[in-house]
Amino acid sequence: MYDVAIIGAGVVGCMIARELSKYQLSVCVLEKEADVATGATRANSGIVHAGFDAKEGTLKAKLNVQGSKMMPKVCEDLGVNYINNGSLVIGFNEKDLKEIVTLYNRGKINGVEKLEILNQEQLRNLEPNISKKAIGALYAPTGAIVCPYELAISAMGNAMDNGVQLKLNFHVEKMERKNDTYYIFSNTETVSAKYVINAAGVYSDYVANLVGDNSFYIKPRKGEYMLLDKTCGNIVSHTIFRTPTEKGKGILVSPTVDGNIILGPTSVDAEDKSDNSTSYEGFQKIMKEVGENVENIPLNKVITSFCGLRATGSTGDFIINMKNKFVNVAGIESPGLSAAPAIAQYVVELLKNDSLKPEEKADFNPKRKSMHFFKKLSVEEKNKLIRKNPSYGKIVCRCEMVTEGEIIDAIHTNPKATTVDGVKIRTRSGMGRCQGGFCSPSVVEILARELNTSVLNITKSGGNSNILVCRTKGGELN
Amino acid sequence: MKKIDLVIIGGGPAGMSAAISAYNNGVKDILILERAEELGGILQQCIHNGFGLHKFKEELTGPEYAWRYEQQIKQRNIPYMLNTMVTKITKDKKITAVNSTEGIFEIQAKAIILAMGCRERSKGALNIPGFRPAGIFSAGTAQKYVNIKGYLPGKEIVILGSGDIGLIMARRMTLEGAKVKAVCEIMPYSGGLARNIQQCLNDFNIPLKLSHTVVEIHGKERLTGVTIAKVDENRKPIMETKEYIPCDTLLLSVGLIPENDLSRETGIELDPSTQGAIVDQNRQTSIDGIFACGNVLHVHDLVDYVSDEAEIAGKAAANYLNQKAENNIHISIKTDGKIRYTVPQRFTGTQKTTLYFRTADVYENAVIHVRDGEKIIYSQKKRKLLPAEMETITLSEEIIKNVSSNSLLVELEVVKNA
Numbered sequence: 001m002y003d004v005a006i007i008g009a010g011v012v013g014c015m016i017a018r019e020l021s022k023y024q025l026s027v028c029v030l031e032k033e034a035d036v037a038t039g040a041t042r043a044n045s046g047i048v049h050a051g052f053d054a055k056e057g058t059l060k061a062k063l064n065v066q067g068s069k070m071m072p073k074v075c076e077d078l079g080v081n082y083i084n085n086g087s088l089v090i091g092f093n094e095k096d097l098k099e100i101v102t103l104y105n106r107g108k109i110n111g112v113e114k115l116e117i118l119n120q121e122q123l124r125n126l127e128p129n130i131s132k133k134a135i136g137a138l139y140a141p142t143g144a145i146v147c148p149y150e151l152a153i154s155a156m157g158n159a160m161d162n163g164v165q166l167k168l169n170f171h172v173e174k175m176e177r178k179n180d181t182y183y184i185f186s187n188t189e190t191v192s193a194k195y196v197i198n199a200a201g202v203y204s205d206y207v208a209n210l211v212g213d214n215s216f217y218i219k220p221r222k223g224e225y226m227l228l229d230k231t232c233g234n235i236v237s238h239t240i241f242r243t244p245t246e247k248g249k250g251i252l253v254s255p256t257v258d259g260n261i262i263l264g265p266t267s268v269d270a271e272d273k274s275d276n277s278t279s280y281e282g283f284q285k286i287m288k289e290v291g292e293n294v295e296n297i298p299l300n301k302v303i304t305s306f307c308g309l310r311a312t313g314s315t316g317d318f319i320i321n322m323k324n325k326f327v328n329v330a331g332i333e334s335p336g337l338s339a340a341p342a343i344a345q346y347v348v349e350l351l352k353n354d355s356l357k358p359e360e361k362a363d364f365n366p367k368r369k370s371m372h373f374f375k376k377l378s379v380e381e382k383n384k385l386i387r388k389n390p391s392y393g394k395i396v397c398r399c400e401m402v403t404e405g406e407i408i409d410a411i412h413t414n415p416k417a418t419t420v421d422g423v424k425i426r427t428r429s430g431m432g433r434c435q436g437g438f439c440s441p442s443v444v445e446i447l448a449r450e451l452n453t454s455v456l457n458i459t460k461s462g463g464n465s466n467i468l469v470c471r472t473k474g475g476e477l478n
Numbered sequence: 479m480k481k482i483d484l485v486i487i488g489g490g491p492a493g494m495s496a497a498i499s500a501y502n503n504g505v506k507d508i509l510i511l512e513r514a515e516e517l518g519g520i521l522q523q524c525i526h527n528g529f530g531l532h533k534f535k536e537e538l539t540g541p542e543y544a545w546r547y548e549q550q551i552k553q554r555n556i557p558y559m560l561n562t563m564v565t566k567i568t569k570d571k572k573i574t575a576v577n578s579t580e581g582i583f584e585i586q587a588k589a590i591i592l593a594m595g596c597r598e599r600s601k602g603a604l605n606i607p608g609f610r611p612a613g614i615f616s617a618g619t620a621q622k623y624v625n626i627k628g629y630l631p632g633k634e635i636v637i638l639g640s641g642d643i644g645l646i647m648a649r650r651m652t653l654e655g656a657k658v659k660a661v662c663e664i665m666p667y668s669g670g671l672a673r674n675i676q677q678c679l680n681d682f683n684i685p686l687k688l689s690h691t692v693v694e695i696h697g698k699e700r701l702t703g704v705t706i707a708k709v710d711e712n713r714k715p716i717m718e719t720k721e722y723i724p725c726d727t728l729l730l731s732v733g734l735i736p737e738n739d740l741s742r743e744t745g746i747e748l749d750p751s752t753q754g755a756i757v758d759q760n761r762q763t764s765i766d767g768i769f770a771c772g773n774v775l776h777v778h779d780l781v782d783y784v785s786d787e788a789e790i791a792g793k794a795a796a797n798y799l800n801q802k803a804e805n806n807i808h809i810s811i812k813t814d815g816k817i818r819y820t821v822p823q824r825f826t827g828t829q830k831t832t833l834y835f836r837t838a839d840v841y842e843n844a845v846i847h848v849r850d851g852e853k854i855i856y857s858q859k860k861r862k863l864l865p866a867e868m869e870t871i872t873l874s875e876e877i878i879k880n881v882s883s884n885s886l887l888v889e890l891e892v893v894k895n896a
Contacts, residue, residue: 302602386582393582395513438597441619460611467612
């Protein structure tokens with residue numbers, strides 16, 4: 001029996017797991033997919049919002065500002081790339097400028113530091129490629145960017161290194177509570193725990209329903225994105241938002257920590273919770289709006305596009321509450337990534353203030369080796385490592401210069417990659433301009449070798465996503 | 479730091495041919511750096527025939543064609559390093575590379591020939607709406623799985639794009655027992671060679687749907703089908719013509735892109751039309767002593783022409799090293815748009831030179847003119863011009879010597895547009 005079972009291994013579940021791993025508790029994380037960070041955490045803008053958006057007094061506002069302040073230290077400990085690039089909300093007319101003043105004041109109340117209102121000249125000095133029609137902006141120097149799945153993977157890896165268990169492909173189908181113990185059933189396994197944390201993202205209403213909690217529902221909302229080649233990486237250096245309207249924050253243009261430019265997201269209600277398909281209309285909308293905000297965006301340099309589903313809750317705010325030792329952490333839409341470190345702390349406080357009185361672990365290790373540690377080494381250090389382990393001298397992914405050694409690390413480091421996408425999001429192999437054209441056959445082979453299985457069993461992302469179907473000419477299996 | 483007269487980046491058909499040519503012209507201190515585990519480049523996975531018709535007057539498979547050059551490399555004891563990736567080239571020809579045995583190392587070259595080949599345009603660049611399941615491969619990746627690794631990537635196939643690799647793979651997958659349901663080409667004409675349309679599609683009753691594209695991808699885990707639609711003259715899908723085709727695999731053959739990431743970082747001037755370096759008749763780039771040839775320079779349809787071009791680059795590199803290079807004129811070559819580009823894009827010497835070019839559209843009964851200011855200095859009739867087929871005209875030393883301006887215009891006069 002576990003002290004705590006967390007359902008869902010998105011960035012929120014992963015950060016909670018890490019926070020709990022600081023204490024003498026037995027914790028497990030149940031994830032229905034074949035890897036962590038496969039939902040909204042995967043397809044996300046990767047923005048650490050300064051905290052001026054959310055309405056004062058809300059949990060969103062409080063946890064956003066707190067989380068944003070915690071983020072640099074969390075990233076440093078976990079070896080996650082964090083770039084404090086600052087963000088701009090640009091305005092095109094008087095109405096926008098009025099809204100910018102509102103945001104400025106709201107940010108002040110929320111506790112956002114260093115906010116500034118810029119005139120057109122100041123704005124253009126900061127971002128020369130911004131539309132000439134933009135006449136002013138709100139500048140938030142504390143805005144930053146991270147890679148959301150790098151953060152989730154690293155948090156889970158660190159949690160696992162500190163004793164947390166992760167059960168992948170665990171689809172929660174039923175839950176019961178008997179004698180103060182929760183029994184959580186998948187179709188093959190049962191896990192029991194004193195506390196359950198529901199961090200199931202778009203499915204958190206489904207999970208809450210399993211224990212008879214119908215107090216909220218989740219409406220999935222699509223966010224489509226397009227990603228530009230690294231050769232476009234210097235078009236803008238700040239995250240560029242448009243002034244929000246009733247319809248939301250609109251489409252942003254932002255550098256990513258990896259040096260690409262991300263465009264998006266759209267905001268469209270989805271029919272079903274697994275419909276993360278992109279649309280023609282979505283692409284048209286993104287291309288039109290980014291062109292209005294920033295000049296000369298080379299839209300012929302798109303290397304990929306994708307869609308995430310926001311877990312939009314029915315209350316408008318984050319839904320974090322506990323009843324009968326069942327904790328909902330639901331409706332974590334934007335600024336959920338920014339708030340994640342603070343959400344984790346908030347949830348653990350809820351548990352600590354209940355009957356759970358955990359001791360801190362004396363040997364908790366907050367540090368994790370960066371997933372991209374090899375790239376950061378000096379030539380001398382790299383050569384030392386290559387002499388010791390020649391696989392670091394073998395480039396597998398040419399576009400992103402990923403070595404076989406890094407891929408092997410991804411397969412054997414917590415949380416372990418078992419799929420092609422798993423290797424991709426840990427190492428960036430296949431994320432460059434050729435999108436895996438050259439490296440995917442090698443990645444499939446390395447996975448099969450390291451996992452001691454046939455390449456026919458290797459999948460893109462678990463389930464039935466096999467890459468290959470049989471030997472040629474119906475030849476013998478190996 | 480190692481010092482080497484001539485370093486060739488890439489040991490495919492271009493790199494090998496360039497090395498042999500440089501050697502035959504007196505350069506003995508040569509090193510080929512190849513990222514794969516063997517020489518030959520992409521030819522090793524091209525197990526179909528049709529290679530060498532021009533060069534050897536016989537029909538070879540890709541590996542056979544590569545083998546002939548590999549033998550010549552070995553006979554001459556030209557050194558090469560395999561599994562070695564070049565990560566950086568500087569303007570003063572310092573090369574950084576990495577492999578498992580040497581680690582990261584540097585070489586100072588006196589001359590460099592770029593022969594890195596090309597890569598396939600990916601699905602990501604096409605903005606096709608829908609899901610991102612397994613089962614979507616570029617044609618060349620599928621070719622590697624089938625021909626090198628011995629695995630079939632799927633059984634019910636739709637191919638988007640009618641580039642040559644896609645056509646070859648339509649036949650190859652059919653021979654392996656897969657069902658190729660359609661080849662969709664967004665343009666009103668094929669992107670591949672006429673002989674491949676005949677031998678790979680028509681001979682196997684595989685439908686080629688011109689002016690069609692994939693408008694949606696279905697399937698959350700493995701591909702379950704694609705929706706295709708006709709496109710209008712602006713290549714916009716006509717949604718009323720949507721048609722769903724169940725399939726487990728989508729192969730993409732939607733264009734090849736010269737792999738010039740290294741060249742770009744070196745600061746070599748690139749031609750936006752070819753996406754390769756701008757070169758003179760010697761295949762010398764904007765940096766003296768750095769040459770380029772093969773598919774890294776512009777995408778060829780036949781390997782035979784790659785070998786020809788590499789011989790020019792190899793010989794020119796030898797002349798450069800022996801200080802026999804003559805750069806006495808500066809004439810740039812422009813095109814009129816109907817002709818998309820020429821290679822070379824400039825003359826720095828007057829020797830007889832063949833210009834390679836592609837047209838932007840299909841033209842019949844056209845005349846290619848070379849214009850020196852107001853004066854037409856060369857004309858040649860072409861019965862049929864297809865964007866998929868590289869064309870040539872050859873200018874004699876006499877013609878080039880007598881050019882009076884510093885810029886030539888290669889234009890196409892339409893007698894009748896097809």
